[in-house]
Amino acid sequence: MREVLYYAPTELTEATAILADHRDKAAVLAGGTDLLPKLNYYEVKPHALLYIGRLGLSSIHNGSSALTIGATTTTADLATHHLVQQYAPALAQAARLSGSVAIQNAATIGGNIANASPAADLVVALLALDASVRLLSHSGQRDVHLADFFLGPHLTILQPDELITQIHVPLSPGKTEFLKLGRRKGQTLAVVSVAVRLQLDGDLCHDARIVLGSMAPTPLRCRTAEHLLRGQKITTDLIHQAATQAIAESSPITDQRATAWYRKKAGEALVQRALLQALDKKEVRP
Amino acid sequence: MTQYVGQAMPRYDGIGQVTGTTKYVDDIVLPGMLYAKCLRSPVHKGIIRHLDLSAAERTPGVVGVLTAQDVPGQNIYGASGDQPVFNPDHIRYKGERIAAVVAVDEDTCMEALEKVKLEIEEQEPVFDMFEAMKPGAPIVRPGTTHNLHEYMPGMTTRVIKLGDVEQGFAEADLIIEGRYQTTQQDHAPIEPHVSVAYLDPANRLVIHTVSQCLYFHLSQLVRVFGLPMSQIRYIGGTIGGGFGGKNDIHADHVAGLAALKFRKPVKYRETRREDLRYSGKRGVFVMEYKTGVKKDGRLVANHIKEYHDTGAYGGFSAYATEKCGMFASGPYWIPNILVEAKTIYTNKVVSISMRGFAIINGQSTMEIQMGKIAEALGMDPWELRFINAWRDGDMGASRYIVRGAGALEAMKKAAELAGVQLPAHLMAMSSRRR
Amino acid sequence: MKQQVLTFILNGEEVAVLVTPTETLLDVLRERLQITGPKRGCDDGECGACTVLLDGEPVRSCLTLALTVEGRTVTTVEGLMVKGELDRLQKAFYERGAFQCGFCTPGMLMVAKSLLAKNPNPSRDEIRSYMAGNLCRCGSYEEIIEAIQAVAAGEY
Ligand SMILES: Cc1cc2nc3c(=O)[nH]c(=O)nc-3n(C[C@H](O)[C@H](O)[C@H](O)COP(=O)(O)OP(=O)(O)OC[C@H]3O[C@@H](n4cnc5c(N)ncnc54)[C@H](O)[C@@H]3O)c2cc1C
Ligand code: FES
Ligand code: FES
Numbered sequence: 001m002r003e004v005l006y007y008a009p010t011e012l013t014e015a016t017a018i019l020a021d022h023r024d025k026a027a028v029l030a031g032g033t034d035l036l037p038k039l040n041y042y043e044v045k046p047h048a049l050l051y052i053g054r055l056g057l058s059s060i061h062n063g064s065s066a067l068t069i070g071a072t073t074t075t076a077d078l079a080t081h082h083l084v085q086q087y088a089p090a091l092a093q094a095a096r097l098s099g100s101v102a103i104q105n106a107a108t109i110g111g112n113i114a115n116a117s118p119a120a121d122l123v124v125a126l127l128a129l130d131a132s133v134r135l136l137s138h139s140g141q142r143d144v145h146l147a148d149f150f151l152g153p154h155l156t157i158l159q160p161d162e163l164i165t166q167i168h169v170p171l172s173p174g175k176t177e178f179l180k181l182g183r184r185k186g187q188t189l190a191v192v193s194v195a196v197r198l199q200l201d202g203d204l205c206h207d208a209r210i211v212l213g214s215m216a217p218t219p220l221r222c223r224t225a226e227h228l229l230r231g232q233k234i235t236t237d238l239i240h241q242a243a244t245q246a247i248a249e250s251s252p253i254t255d256q257r258a259t260a261w262y263r264k265k266a267g268e269a270l271v272q273r274a275l276l277q278a279l280d281k282k283e284v285r286p
Numbered sequence: 287m288t289q290y291v292g293q294a295m296p297r298y299d300g301i302g303q304v305t306g307t308t309k310y311v312d313d314i315v316l317p318g319m320l321y322a323k324c325l326r327s328p329v330h331k332g333i334i335r336h337l338d339l340s341a342a343e344r345t346p347g348v349v350g351v352l353t354a355q356d357v358p359g360q361n362i363y364g365a366s367g368d369q370p371v372f373n374p375d376h377i378r379y380k381g382e383r384i385a386a387v388v389a390v391d392e393d394t395c396m397e398a399l400e401k402v403k404l405e406i407e408e409q410e411p412v413f414d415m416f417e418a419m420k421p422g423a424p425i426v427r428p429g430t431t432h433n434l435h436e437y438m439p440g441m442t443t444r445v446i447k448l449g450d451v452e453q454g455f456a457e458a459d460l461i462i463e464g465r466y467q468t469t470q471q472d473h474a475p476i477e478p479h480v481s482v483a484y485l486d487p488a489n490r491l492v493i494h495t496v497s498q499c500l501y502f503h504l505s506q507l508v509r510v511f512g513l514p515m516s517q518i519r520y521i522g523g524t525i526g527g528g529f530g531g532k533n534d535i536h537a538d539h540v541a542g543l544a545a546l547k548f549r550k551p552v553k554y555r556e557t558r559r560e561d562l563r564y565s566g567k568r569g570v571f572v573m574e575y576k577t578g579v580k581k582d583g584r585l586v587a588n589h590i591k592e593y594h595d596t597g598a599y600g601g602f603s604a605y606a607t608e609k610c611g612m613f614a615s616g617p618y619w620i621p622n623i624l625v626e627a628k629t630i631y632t633n634k635v636v637s638i639s640m641r642g643f644a645i646i647n648g649q650s651t652m653e654i655q656m657g658k659i660a661e662a663l664g665m666d667p668w669e670l671r672f673i674n675a676w677r678d679g680d681m682g683a684s685r686y687i688v689r690g691a692g693a694l695e696a697m698k699k700a701a702e703l704a705g706v707q708l709p710a711h712l713m714a715m716s717s718r719r720r
Numbered sequence: 721m722k723q724q725v726l727t728f729i730l731n732g733e734e735v736a737v738l739v740t741p742t743e744t745l746l747d748v749l750r751e752r753l754q755i756t757g758p759k760r761g762c763d764d765g766e767c768g769a770c771t772v773l774l775d776g777e778p779v780r781s782c783l784t785l786a787l788t789v790e791g792r793t794v795t796t797v798e799g800l801m802v803k804g805e806l807d808r809l810q811k812a813f814y815e816r817g818a819f820q821c822g823f824c825t826p827g828m829l830m831v832a833k834s835l836l837a838k839n840p841n842p843s844r845d846e847i848r849s850y851m852a853g854n855l856c857r858c859g860s861y862e863e864i865i866e867a868i869q870a871v872a873a874g875e876y
Contacts, residue, residue: 002393006724006741006787029785033765036783039742040763041559042396049741051788076777100853101831102771102778186852187766296815303822304810306757306797310823313756393742476761476769476823476857526759526823527857558762 005048012055015163016138022048024160029053030072031106033099034115057110057165060084065286067169071110075099075122078109087284088169090176090195094125097180100187110164113149116156116218119190123150124213125178126167127221128195134166135159143168150218171286174199177278179270180213183257190214191258192267196274198234200283205229210242210275214257215250215267222246225271234279243271310526311494312480316551319482320349322544323395323554325385325402326564327377330411330633331424334375334384338403342387345401347394349548352386352540356547359512363535365502365638366600368427371510371539376428377406378598379633381564388544388552411633415572415595418632426598426631435596435604435629444604446611446625446683451578454587454622458578462659465575466651470595471568473640477526478561481537483544484551492519493542498532510539511546518542530640534566534601569603569637570595571644573614573651578622583665583673585620592627592648597634604629606637606644612684614648616656617693618674619720623683671697672712677720691717728789730755731799739786746770746781749796757797757826761855768854771827772796778834797826800833808876809833812867815876820858827854832868841872 005022009015019026027046029035030053038044057070060081067087069078078084078095085092098121099107112122113133123146131146137159146167149156158164174197182188193213199206208229210222225246232238252263302308339351354361354374361370373382387398412424418433426433434442455461482494491513497503500522508515525532541554556565571594578587592611596603611625660667675693682688694717701708723738726748739748746763749755749772761767763782770782773795781794800807806814809832819825828851835842835850842850847865856864870876 002397002740002742004741006785008787008790029788032783032785032788033780036744036785037764039785040744040782041557049785051785053788100768101834101850102768102780102853103765103783105774105777106779106783186849294817297817300814300817300819300822301806303819303825304797304806304814304829305801306826308822309756310759312760313750315751315754315756474857475821476767476855477759477821478761525821526761527821529857558764558767 002045004046006051007048008051008054010054010056012136012165013138015050015052015055016136016161018048018050019161019163020138026050026160028114028163030108030111031074033103033107034111052163062087066171069109069167069169071164071166072108074105075107075109075112076101076104078122079104087171087286088125088129089281089284090128090178090197091122091125091169093178094121094180094193094195097121097178103187109167113146113167114156114158114164116150116154118153118216118218119193119214120219121180121190121193121213123219124193124211125195126169127211127219128176128197128209129169130172130209131167131169133164134168135162136165137162147221152217172199173283173285175278175281175283177274177281179274179277181266181270189257192252192263192270194267194270194274196271196278198229198275198278203233205232205234210246210271212246212250212267212271215252215263217251220250222249224249239272239275242275243268246271308524310477310524311482311496312477312553312555314482314494314553316482316484319551319553320388320390320544320548321392321395321553322352322386322388322540323392323399324383324540325387325399325404327373327380327382327384327406329377329406329408330380332377332406332408334373334377334404335407336403336405337384339385341401341403342398345389345394345398347391348387348389348398349550350388352388352543352547353384356543357510358546359508359510361510363506363510363539364599364636365534365602366604367506369599369636371543378426379635381560381635382598383540386540386544386554388548413632413634415570415593415630415632418630419628424633426633433631435600435631437604442628444608444611444625444627444629446608446627447623448681448683448685449622451587451589451622451624455578457580458586459581460579460662461576462579462655462662463574463576464655464658466573466654468571468647468651470570470634471640472562472565473529473531474562475525475527475529475531478556478558479532479536479565480553480555481541482551482553483538483541485545485549486519490517490519491542491546492521493538495520495522495538496525496528496532497522497535497538498525498528498530502533503535503538506535507538507542511542530638530643531566533639534636536565564635566601566636566638567597568640568647569597569606571610571647571651573648575651575655577655577659579659579663581663583663583670585618585674587622588615588620588624590614590623590625590648592625594627594629594644595632595634595637596629597632597636599636601636601638602643603637606639610644610648612682613645614652615683616649616652617676617691618671619676619680620674625683668697668701668706668708668712672715675717677717693717724787726786726790728791729793731795741785741787743786744782745772745784745786745789745794748786749781755796755798759823759826761823766855767824768827768831769824771830771854773830773834776834776837778831795830797829800829807833808871809836809867811876812871813864816863816867816870817860818863818867819856819860824854824856824858828856828864832864835868836872842868844869
């Protein structure tokens with residue numbers, strides 16, 4: 001039988017104290033949809049399980065400059081919450097397209113970020129929205145841009161004694177889109193996913209975000225492609241160029257879901273489609 | 287009685303399925319039941335040099351271990367009678383069973399398995415059939431000199447012959463070649479492999495099985511256990527899908543051996559991941575076609591070279607190879623057919639039966655070939671198929687007379703469903719006459 | 721290993737059971753409580769055969785650590801019947817043969833139950849998308865969709 005301690009604190013200070021005690025011997029458990037397969041198959045052997053579902057971190061608030069989303073907010077809540085639909089429709093769309101109903105009811109936004117899969121749907125959308133995360137440990141708190149958070153597949157800057165407590169999504173204007181291509185339509189991990197955000201100034205592009213999922217060791221912001229759009233008049237030609245550039249910045253692998261070759265071909269089409277569809281979208285206004 | 291004819295009736299066992307009361311094998315939990323987990327080879331090919339299970343055996347909660355030495359009968363099973371239950375020496379594929387740990391629960395089994403000391407002298411494996419056929423290729427079966435199945439001593443090609451293909455090619459206006467491959471495929475029933483075994487008060491070995499073919503397996507199991515058939519109560523009938531995968535023994539041998547040795551109820555189940563990685567699969571087929579055709583679309587000769595990857599053991603492959611070859615010309619009348627089929631060993635998991643039993647492998651590749659032929663002739667693919675489809679009285683590759691042919695009628699229905707308007711002269715055709 | 725008491729509402733009744741921290745809800749239901757309606761198809765969250773309702777919402781019991789359901793309400797296929805009467809979905813699945821081997825059925829029923837509770841009149845596409853996480857290897861999807869539609873249409 002496995003010797004494991006189980007904690008389900010209701011106070012954040014308790015939770016961070018437990019983490020400080022056990023450090024990397026503890027596993028944080030939120031929805032469990034990434035951790036439990038590993039636990040069931042003996043791939044991880046934590047000494048302690050810290051369940052964070054009772055910390056009261058499952059809420060969505062609208063501040064003056066950002067949406068604040070609690071780390072244990074479920075994907076199901078993100079998909080349906082009116083604030084997310086209103087201010088971060090790309091995130092709601094990513095939530096709707098991730099997993100299936102039973103997965104969405106358990107899966108959390110904090111888990112999607114901490115797990116750091118290159119295919120993480122919510123992360124792809126959050127990067128396009130310039131989100132940041134609040135990290136808390138017993139010794140303090142820091143806010144980190146999500147773009148600076150990931151180091152590689154399942155590798156992040158998160159310290160063993162830190163918890164993600166909140167996600168901040170700045171309220172900024174723009175037209176957004178999230179698209180995902182999987183092996184099938186339901187409950188599927190992305191072969192390639194893309195989130196885009198276009199801030200327009202008349203018919204000029206003031207600023208742009210193009211983010212790819214499953215196309216690099218981490219979800220990828222395609223900064224050169226974004227730069228191509230910035231300050232320019234958006235034309236079909238320019239969109240083609242940006243898509244080609246975005247794929248040039250990616251470095252997909254061949255795995256059980258698709259070949260690298262296919263990912264590049266499909267990815268280019270998906271970026272183009274996302275940019276075109278974003279232009280037709282209603283503008284988000286903070 | 288008369289009121290039932292032609293009516294759709296609910297399933298006789300359906301209430302159990304919708305209320306969750308149907309007992310599948312993994313639903314059986316018996317008092318004092320032990321669990322088994324297997325030590326599997328981490329390498330594709332090699333020789334076991336050292337196996338030390340003592341630390342595993344000493345783990346608290348472990349009741350004991352099983353190896354080849356614990357097999358009271360013969361350490362052999364499988365459709366071809368060539369697979370060891372526990373491999374004692376020459377590993378042929380990654381994931382092959384070497385030993386089992388039996389304990390009070392699966393957590394303890396897993397903990398004990400980590401303490402096993404296993405040394406295997408790794409050898410170079412071969413995974414590709416065509417590599418395996420080359421001179422000097424790694425030999426999959428120790429003690430043999432090549433990797434080809436022998437249908438009779440020295441006979442490595444199974445030949446199926448109708449008419450004379452050379453004469454057929456001479457008559458042909460066009461010869462079209464094609465090479466196609468079908469992939470390995472898992473059965474993936476939602477119920478994984480599981481077995482529960484115990485000794486009843488009369489000292490008979492009772493096994494609750496997910497077997498799809500109890501009598502095939504019973505005859506294999508009596509050999510493994512060294513028991514007369516009368517001493518085994520083999521209970522099956524409720525399974526969560528099989529699709530041919532449960533035509534092979536995956537768990538009953540291990541559970542049965544453990545129950546016999548430890549005289550307690552034992553459950554042995556494979557995880558989904560074990561099942562996907564290590565259980566039998568539909569094997570890879572490579573089909574090379576050379577088809578002769580007249581300008582008017584009549585097929586006159588089909589020469590097929592068939593290669594079937596059986597993996598590390600024979601499984602059902604020799605038979606599947608034959609069946610595939612027999613039907614690899616599709617439901618079409620071709621007077622001259624030559625099939626040369628080989629079954630090849632590689633260091634992969636075993637190829638076993640799966641839905642359609644290899645027939646669909648050859649039939650699907652023939653349909654791709656038909657598409658290619660239609661293109662070469664500049665003929666509508668429906669037309670090509672209608673002209674050649676079997677009529678009653680035609681002859682198949684292994685000289686069976688076709689009766690009750692229905693390909694034409696099936697194609698008409700398919701066209702209707704697909705919204706394809708077929709021309710009148712095709713619609714007038716019938717399987718009853720040419 | 722220290723076992724802990726887990727208390728929750730199972731199919732309308734409070735149960736208390738000793739569990740260890742690494743056990744899943746599926747382990748506890750099947751192995752400790754002999755509630756074997758939820759099936760173990762993968763232990764990986766992929767197949768849906770283990771799906772139960774947690775406070776009315778479908779979740780994977782194989783991915784739910786047992787101790788996390790402390791004080792919550794769990795409904796399995798065993799809890800669908802009311803006073804010995806089949807639920808309408810059970811009737812429709814039974815009469816319309818919405819299964820072959822039946823191994824996926826308990827999970828299918830629970831997700832369908834939740835769908836109709838939220839959306840009493842789902843379209844075919846809504847049914848397909850809501851049920852997408854439940855695999856039926858036997859391929860009874862058409863009959864499953866029809867059974868749900870029949871219940872929605874008031875035929876049961
Ligand atoms: C069948 C299936 C389908 C899936 N489909 C998708 C999909 O389509 N798209 C997708 O993106 N993902 C998918 N996933 C993956 C998974 O559901 C998501 O990544 C989910 O968001 C993880 O959240 P969780 O709360 O379940 O994480 P958990 O499993 O609880 O945790 C995941 C990891 O993050 C850590 N962690 C969790 N929360 C915190 C926190 N607040 N602070 C610090 N560390 C934390 C945990 O320690 C663990 O290492 C799927 C999973 C399954 C099983
Ligand atoms: S057993 Fe839980 S999803 Fe398959
Ligand atoms: S009925 Fe067999 S898996 Fe659905």
